[in-house]
Amino acid sequence: MEVYQLANIKSAKKRILVNRTKAARNKSIRSAVKTSIKKVETAVQKNDKAAAQAALTEAISTISKATSKGVYHKNNCARKISRLSKAVNSIG
Template sequence: MPNIKSSKKRVKVTTVKSAQNKTVRTDLRTEIKKANIALENSAEDKTNAVRVAIKKIDKAVAKGILHKNTAARKKSALDKKLAAGA
């Protein structure tokens, strides 16, 4: 544990921010998995599932959790699977 007051605060802030980022990241992964399952099973709501996943990806980019190129790659893969199944 650091001795300097500002360093102590940094440790606290980092742990809080890491927890927040982790929840966003796990929600994102869950939505992507749901979209992939919907696409594989040709579910009726597959377009909606993909739309929700893409929205989550965009929110993660806005919060700085994902890089924009990573987001573009993930969105492109979902769109490609959706177009192939349609």
């Protein structure tokens, strides 16, 4: 699988391939986080406390995993979780 690349040095070619692999992994993880956040926000808009609570638990897990893998900074993770929790708690 020869991919068009400008690099001539073997280590540089390897870096290109490794970076592509890592970028694909990060993209997949970010997508999963966005989906879980969207599920919480949808439940909050529908004022469904039980569904929002369940979605929040799932979202916190997904976001924490992404942070532990180095996809997000820990403060970014904390901010996302805080905003989601605040939104779920605002449901009357």
